[in-house]
Amino acid sequence: MKEIDYLAPASLDEAYAALQNGKTSAFLAGGTDIIVQLREGRKQVDQLIDVKHIPELMRYGWTDGGGLAIGASVPFAEIYEDAEIARRLPCLIDCATLVGGIQIQSRACFGGNIGNSGPAADTVPALIALGATLTLGSREGTRELPLEAFFTGPGQNVLAPGELIVTVNVPPQPARSGAFFHRFIPRNEMDIAVVNVGARLELDAAGERIAGARVSVGAVAPTPLFVEEAGAALVGQAPGEEAFARAADAAAAAARPITDMRGSIAQRVHLTRVLTVRALRRALERAREA
Amino acid sequence: MTTIEKPAYKVIGTRPIRPDGVEKVTGKALYGADVHLPDLVHGAVLRSPHAHARIRSIDTSAAEALPSVLAVVTHADLPAVADTVIDTGEGVTRASDMSLNVLAGDKALYRGHAVAAVAATSAHEALAALDAIAVDYEPLPPVLSVRDAMRADAPLLDENRRTKQPDGALSDGPSNVAAHSRFEGGDLEAAFADADAVVEREFDTKMVHQGYIEPHNGTANWNPDGTLTVWTSTQGAFAVRAMLAELLRLPVSRIRVVPMEIGGGFGGKIGIYLEPLAALLSRECGRPVQLTMDRTDVFQATGPTSGGHMKGRLAVKDGVITAAEVSLAFEAGAFPGSPVMAGAMCMLSPYDVANFRVDAYDVVVNKPKVAAYRAPGAPNAAFCVEQLIDELAREANADPLAFRLRNSAREGTRMITGVAHPRIGHEETIGAARDSDHYQSPIEGPNRGRGVASGFWFNAGMQSSVVASVNPDGTVNLIEGSTDIGGTRASLAMQLAETLGIPYDDVRPTVADTDSVGHNDVTGGSRTAYASGQAVYEAGLDIQRQLVERAARLWECEAEDVSFVDGELRHASDADRRLTFAELAGKQMETGGPLQGRGSVVARSPGAAYGVHVVDVEVDPDTGKVDILRYTIAQDAGTAVHPAYVEGQMQGGVVQGIGWALNEEYYYNEDGRMENASFLDYRMPTSLDLPMIDTIIVEVPNPGHPYGVRGVGEVPIVPPLAAIANAIHDATGHRFTELPISPRRVVEELHHLR
């Protein structure tokens, strides 16, 4: 491992300037992905830009409309220890409490999980199900895009040189809706998802039909998938096993997994079905409680 | 505990604190990588990126020209070795194979095989210098399973290798099968023809790793006077000395090996990897050199235990197992020496089977040379036989424990080797498992099942020696040469305290280097508490004898008139004449000078160990995940010297067995690259994957040890693979014959996805 410069910009402008100095960079948020990758020689950069001293990235709060804007570097532990978030967005807690253990959760953050752009990232299907967007910032200004539009391949995303993730925005959730995140790992801890699924269900006023649905599946393609067909298969249906099975089939049809040491193609397609149904069941429970 | 006829001990059977505990929990204990010496430099090892390749040439000149580089070595720097066989205690290896394993010769035989080593001014410079070494490889097709390796057209790892056949003759043609052995007895065909039921299946297992936390390391200082000192993490300092002497062609007297604290071994720290490289580098650069592995090196380049292919056919008649025909083929890795013979000899040893034929094949493949791992060979073999026995019990409509009891071996039963068992405790252990609260409670609920299995391990004896010096304050310094992995400092100190009738805290045990104590074989084969314990007992008796003589001199009487009782010297007829151990220890100068006891044994009656396991599981048929709901292990410990450490060994063995059964495997791609060489993807169980493991210590004393001790460390890993497979069968109705029974395998087989 060669020598690396360490920079700790105190503002967005300082960070943008650091990105223009001609060196190759990575951001250092919690460091729980990047430090491992640098040490193992899987990545090489000239400088690490610490993004934990930029105020906009270190705070979170509710927007006027009832959405939640989360600074990219806010550690997961801060999020899941917030009782208001736990009450209003339990699906966010599902994923934030699953990433690593307490040490990891005390450092790692949404910005890092998304910035790392792994196909199995655990917070991504949950956030996609919740309809999250990203605010990206650069010297030129900011832009906002749906999270599902961010990823382009394993470790790849649309971030332009000079750009970083400022906030992750969870929009106000529809009335009578509930969301759930579910992952499968072979052990009870310390594993990368074989498949993970985020699902949101929205019921009509009578509570008898599904008014809207979002399903996202991870670890079954080069990027986390937003499976619109699964949502479409649910809308207008009575919530229940029959509709869930159809959504699960759509999710499985969208899956394009590989076989590796973490799972086989057949297993992952099968699990996509199983987890989609299980996530939808729990999302329904939450929608009914909402 | 179930205890059979046990004397009233004072120290044995208590649970004192281990002498090395405080240093370890406060982080002060010194491990191999903590060795710091003046002028110490660090090295790095270049490893083969190919699983199988001819090495056409190695050009080190560019690396040597780098200003930061102090030394570069390759196989050419090793002396030609004699064609001797080195017995390290848990396996034998030819010196020439070992020499080719530590640094590849004209062939790289597995990915990660060491090809060259560099010492440089810093660890980073050493790593960078590896890039400057040019190796010209001619990649060859790798052979990655025993079935492929045994095909007639398989690529050969060694064109000159012939199979050593059961009659001792060598095969005509070359082969990857290094040896084929056979055990036969009775009339197999008649027994099968006459059977009520016959069961037959094939089984496959994968290579698995011991999973010790501390990576291998080695620090060497080659002095200008031609002596060599090596600091390392090892299960046997004397074995390291013997192997280094062979590889470097040095007399053992020139080598001193200092065993550092050891962060786990389980058999994997008996062989040597870095020590000879550090020695060669040190000789070349004149400075002490340290080499350490990272986790990937540990997985790819050190010895796991074998995977293999097994085939078994068993018969039952009137509730009695009448015939067993079993064939085992185990991966040895790149050089011969799998534990297939041990597996073959263990698997039927819990039972009395009159008619049998057992074939054992030792097969080389392009994977790292296997090392010992807790009861080497026995868990694989039990995975095959104990599942077939489960099926036989079902065929016979018998409770699986009652069936095992009915067929159990006992004192006098002959093993397949023809050797008769001495007093053993399999029947008592089955009884303890049967009577356990666990086995007596029903297992209820969907997708749940219960399994049982038995396991046997020989246990080893071999050589041990200790010296004990009595301090003037009545305490005793115990110098031993068995490295302490599982709490043996405590269990040996306890045995000395028992012999001398003094408190445990008055014995201070120290593990010494090879210059400071007589020969000791490795801490392996579950031998240390037993064999070194016997040496300790001898040393205690030696001290007792001398104390009696000294008291007789003080009291001006005959030695016969003095007795040593409860740590006190007493006169036979004069009740006023009494001296405590401490009082006499304070009079050493006037009674003959410093008092030392010596103990030295070749222990020959280890007393085999048996375990019987009961496990309940729940299978999620949709995700394939298996949860261990409850686990009970009953095991014959002979005499449990330190019951807490015996229980720890039992639980530890079970945990490793659970990992082996459910998730652990060396996952290779078709090029022979291990794809899961990290603890993230090599899935050992975490604490969250395990229930409390209930232990029942059975004590059927070993007649071959003064306190009845049997080894306990290895046998607990033998039954879990089969017990869990039997439980999963009970839960799902499906028999899993391939390990690991991972969620992937469970869903693929239950849902017919393959």
Ligand SMILES: Cc1cc2nc3c(=O)[nH]c(=O)nc-3n(C[C@H](O)[C@H](O)[C@H](O)COP(=O)(O)OP(=O)(O)OC[C@H]3O[C@@H](n4cnc5c(N)ncnc54)[C@H](O)[C@@H]3O)c2cc1C
């Ligand atoms: C023991 C362990 C267990 C883990 N378990 C899980 C798990 O269960 N589930 C899971 O999904 N992951 C897991 N991970 C991976 C990792 O913890 C998560 O991906 C985590 O969210 C990364 O966040 P971080 O803050 O540490 O990112 P860092 O390592 O600091 O950064 C990761 C990447 O994101 C980029 N980045 C960081 N911030 C920004 C930004 N503001 N804008 C643009 N790019 C940015 C960096 O350049 C880098 O490439 C685990 C890791 C470890 C070591």
